[in-house]
Amino acid sequence: MLAVNALDVDINGTPILRGIGLDINSGEIIRLIGRNGAGKTTFLRSVMVLLPVFNGSMLHKDQDLSLI
Numbered sequence: 001m002l003a004v005n006a007l008d009v010d011i012n013g014t015p016i017l018r019g020i021g022l023d024i025n026s027g028e029i030i031r032l033i034g035r036n037g038a039g040k041t042t043f044l045r046s047v048m049v050l051l052p053v054f055n056g057s058m059l060h061k062d063q064d065l066s067l068i
Contacts, residue, residue: 001025001026001059001060001061002022002023002047002058002060003024003057003060004020004022004023004047004056004057004059005021005056006019006020006021006055006056006057007020007043007046007055007056007058008053008054008055008056009039009042009043009046009052009054011042011051016039016042017043017046020039020043032044046058049065053066
């Protein structure tokens with residue numbers, strides 16, 4: 001299970017994502033769609049802990065990913 005709540009991400013001081021939320025249960029398959037520049041890659045990089053999260057929480061199997 002992955003739970004993302006109120007995620008805010010800035011890149012070099014520029015706000016990219018604001019208040020993003022997503023819940024994915026075990027066994028579910030999802031896809032992110034949107035136009036160019038909508039923040040899909042930024043969201044995925046944040047969940048993979050490749051970008052710092054300014055605010056919000058990300059939980060995977062009850063482990064807080066923002067603390068990694």
